[in-house]
Amino acid sequence: MQDIISSTRITIKNSQSEYCVAGFADAYQAYVNAEEGGAVYAYWLLVGIGFIVTAVGVLTMIFGPETIRYNGMTGPTLFQYIQIYPGPIATIGGVCMAVGSKLGSKMIMTSESYLQSNYQLVTEDGQDVTNAVKVTHLGEDDFEIALNQ
Incomplete structure (x- = not known):
């Protein structure tokens, strides 16, 4: 038998382990x-x-020139700046890749961990057991929730 849960509070019953959380999917x-x-x-x-x-x-570090000449009145061009500072430019590129990789590695929560972080799981006597349960997603809005003994 399944209980249909529609709020963010789920009451765990010892004899029952399958629950339907309406709107979860x-x-x-x-x-x-x-x-x-x-x-x-x-x-x-x-x-x-x-x-x-x-x-x-x-x-630029590998194939760039050993000396660079530019006009003292107008200053170096963009290309000449790249030739002057290839090390810092490579470092900035490495930092961009590291920040991008950090964003890409952000893991999306599983449906089980999403349920545990967004719904309060309590026993019939009102005790919070959100971190003391084993949650298994059965599909769509259905879960199997068992108290860890």
């Missing part, structure tokens, strides 16, 4: 879409730009 899908949306684009943008900037810096 929609709430979890909205969470996944929100988390994936911005992070994925920022990841690709930062890693891509970082890779290009790092490659320019490293290639």
